[in-house]
Amino acid sequence: MKRKYSSVVLVLLSVLLILSGCAGESTSNNNSEGGSTTQINFMHWRGEDKAVLDGIIAEFEKANPDITVEMTIYPSDQYMATAQRMLQEGSTGDVFTSFPGAQFESLQKAGVFEDLSGEEFVSNFDENLITVGQKDGKQLALPYQLVFNMPIYNKGMFDELGLEVPKSWEEFQALCDTLLENGITPIAFPGADIGPNQFMNSMMMNNAPDEDIFAKLQSGEEKLTNEWWVKTLEDFQLLEQKGYIQKNALGTNQDSAMQMVASEEAAMLATGSYHMASLIGLNPDLQLDLLAPITVEESEAQYEGINTATFMLAVNSNSEKKEQAKKFIDFVSQPENAAKYANETGQHLTVKDVKYESEVLKNTAYWITDKTTRFQPRFLITNAQVEDAVLSSIEDVLGGAEPMDAAEAAQKIVDENRE
Known part of the structure; x- marks a missing residue:
């Protein structure tokens, strides 16, 4: 009896493991209204933004009940080291972010960027701030944040x-x-x-x-x-x-x-x-x-600070869910949604018509218009x-x-x- 009981348990466990494995590979689930949903993955390095992005994702899913969004977040150094491999595998990062500079160049050479040039949502961004995401006349990525990389x-x-x-x-x-x-x-x-x-x-x-x-x-x-x-x-x-x-x-x-x-x-x-x-x-x-420390005499100083258009949003060319991924970028680049992200994370953005309500952002906005800043040299x-x-x-x-x-x-x- 004991052997028979043990065999039955092992069989049941095996069936459960097979079923759970199949469920993990599935990209479709049933929503509360009985329809199917497609899950996309958003991969990035901004762990400190998780709570704000969770709220924005909830609003996106409400507006798009046939799509769910899973976030995968890595520390920035790990992201720099492993993003390309994961994106080429296609197992994660339907929507992903890229640093400008060396990572962008590497990912571009690997062919993981979907060309976004013809997408309407590109016009949501300030055209003067997104050139760092362009290559060979194509808009491969859209910088979302306007950061000042100085103390x-x-x-x-x-x-x-x-x-x-x-x-x-x-x-x-x-x-x-x-x-x-x-x-x-x-x-x-x-x-x-x-x-x-x-x-x-x-x-x-x-x-x-x-x-x-x-x-x-x-x-x-x-x-x-x-x-x-x-x-x-x-x-x-x-x-x-x-x-x-x-x-x-x-x-x-x-x-x-x-x-x-x-x-x-x-x-x-x-x-x-x-x-x-x-x-x-x-x-x-x-x-x-x-x-920013001025390391020369005042008369020799040409720049007062550093700016960077970064956290570049992109669609994985290896993804099978590109249209859903594009809908997500369209959503987060709408001024009202971008404003939520900006004000709750303290980030200036490249999106047009964003209303800054955060005191920190209001108090530092003069760096955008009144200061002579230079694009971050490291990213060149x-x-x-x-x-x-x-x-x-x-x-x-x-x-x-x-x-x-x-x-x-x-x-x-x-x-x-x-x-």
Whole structure:
């Protein structure tokens, strides 16, 4: 009896496993009204936006009862490393996002972008802000966020200490010295996960004002051992040696660095505008704004800050549910839906006619119209190995290497991967 009972249980378990496996592979389900639904997958890296996107997805599903949306979210570094493989497999990411620069170039070469050029929803976006998603005359991806990749600073703290935004490298150092004298770490640097990915842009923007500098680097016309990059590494060395960034900066993760600013232990966060809403969430009393270190004399400065059109929405060319995926992009790019995303996540967007109600967004909107900003230089590096070499040279200096030694080591990698 025991053997017979055991055999029956095993058979039942096997049937259940087979049925559950079939259910997992199915893309159609029954909705409450008895119809069938198609599930699409939205793959991205913005875990901090999940709650807001859940709400927008609920509204989309209400408006499109025949479509359901599943989100898959990865940390940004993992997303950079594995997105292409997953998209080529076609198992996820009917709608996906791409970073500009090296990832966009790689995904374009892999053929995973569906051409969106003829879609009506493209007109929902500011045409001047979506060129980074174009290639060979085709609109392959649509940047959704307009981000300022430069440090966030505690404006209330600055006002209390009588500090003004510095306009030169000398003034920036004097500012940091004053903060240290008051027991405040000038810059919280999340070296363990974000690293110098964001901070490098404002640190080099006036050292190398030529916007083609990285194209010239990849062609061999420029070198990392030239003055523009060696000075940038020397500036990073100065930050570390003078204590302007916290001790063990390379071992500090994003959450810890944010907490330093939220608790007012640090005055600046070396990331970008996309973290402003999260900081306010940690400390609603914070008054925040943006500043970029000016690493040259005031008379030599050409740029005041950095901008990036990123979080580029795309449709997977390997998807069997492209029409449903396009409906989703159309929905999130409608001004009223985009406004919900913008105001609840603290993001400026590339979508036209968005009404900003968030105080953070209102207070920083002047960066769009009144400031001279430059597109993020890092995203103009189209070779991933070259990008890694550039970033690693900064980490090497922060770890104790001499700037020229770090530059020479990185240049060897650039030479090996010259286009």
